Amino acid sequence: MRAITVEHLSFAAEGKDILKDISLQLDGHQFTALIGPNGSGKSTLLKHIYRLLPIQSGQIYLDNTPLSSIGLNESAKRLGVMSQFNRIDFDFTVWQIAMMGRIPYKKSFEGTTDYDEELVRSSLDRVGMLKAADRRFNSLSGGEQQRVMLARVLVQEPEFLILDEPTNHLDITYQLKILDIVKDLSIGIVAALHDLNLAAMYSDFIYVMKEGRIVARGAPKEVINEALINAIYDVKSHVVLDEAYPTVTYHRPKRQALI
């Protein structure tokens, strides 16, 4: 895939404008990060791209084809999604969850092939969950579940990967590992990230959102700076411009004088 293009996307729910005239382009070979405070519309924007929310106004294109004219099954072969995941009341094994990534490719009554099995095996191996293949998904920790969900997305063989807070439940080892894995895929990636340092380390391009608008865009070095962090998050910080990427350290808020 060359690019995902969003044009003039707006979205309102319950009388509140959540997205206000968003236009952007996600390069099909780059890691794009979306940053911004809670409620800035990052997730809502991604949910439009992966078709959970209907488009109210505006348009989204995969390459040059409007998303609305592509079948759900077809876009599932091209877009892989790893989002914040609610626990389920039903017990699958790790292997079964990973195998679900093949669903878009399967017709009714079609069995699993050796290729499917090998793909599941290698994907679980990649996220370090192969040893747990026969374990029950519900018996895993939050971080392990998230890694299995990533394996499922890898099994889907997408051309473009959408990550919504992919590192939520993970310790730093796996935060880095998961972002490393997806970066190595060398496909297009868009990730909503809370951690500015991770965004700076991994992304090629950053969009900054606040209150439903894109307020800044550019390479990490151009975007991540003290003035912007103060403007967006109302937090004082110190940014060191390393050779490869900027690194942020935060200052504690000044205590209010006790009255």
Add this chain to the structure above:
Amino acid sequence: MTKASKQSKQDGWWILLMSSLLLLLVIWISIMFGSVNLQASLIFSVLKAKILGLATIVPLAQQDIIWELRLPRVLLAAVVGAGLALSGTVMQSAVQNPLAEPFILGIASGASVGAVTGILLEDLFLPSQGIAVCAFIGAIVATAIVLLLGGLGHTISTVKLILAGAVVSALGTAIANFIVYMAADTPGIQNAIFWMMGSLADAKWDNLFLPVLAVMTLLIYFMSQIRNLDALLMGDEVAITLGINTKRKRQLYMGLIALLTGVLVAQCGIIGFVGLVVPHAIRTMVGASHRLLLPVSVLSGAIFLVLADLLSRIVLPSGDLPIGILTALIGAPLFMKLLFGNSRNFGG
């Protein structure tokens, strides 16, 4: 871990084979016992004679018991049990909730309103299958109401769905009781009371055809949908990103299950909780994946209801215990355990 998945495939065939054999065994045993106990050899020679069209020396009375009474009844029990288990399994996936079941969601009580209305109107204009048709319509209407109240199409919350089921159930029961009370003199209305408790006693060869056809057709159809059923259990978000139109599939599945429930309830009244008990038990044994869960649940539902029917025939010396009472006595405690035993089930 290719080894692991291959292993589970083999286990799957074993489980299917064993459940099928077990079903044949309980069917056989169920034909043997009842108000009169019959020897296996007797049954064998009657079956052979009837199927191959041979003459037999077995007395006519016993031939009738085996061929006209017990066999159709046991087969009806099997097919109804299979169908109810199928309904429960599919509904639980469609609404992403392990508590969903035709009885709990008020569908059966809608059917009973239809049935008593049918009995009331029988003399006026209805054809012979009129009661069944009315029960069927009642089931469909109740399903539609529950799903509308529970918010089909948007996200379905457990709390809303169960409460909607309770509302429709209470209303349906009240209306049905009102009709029975006001029309106590109408001939046949006493049948309605028996019918509302569930009964397989009316089984005949003639009324086996429709349930068998419905269960077989839908079983084959839903076996073609096992991947979608799995994905639906993961929640809408995951299912949509796997290319499944969750809203459309959910409406289609619920519509088909309402049809099936209508067919079954019309035939044998309200037999509750089978769709809850059986998939729950089987899920703990074979896991949540429908590739195995669906066929094993269907076979086990058949086994369960054949055994329950046998029990209902022999537990009272005086005659039949309505089978709906029996399944409710087994099912209600389990429902309670599912509802309160694990707080996350009620998380909405």
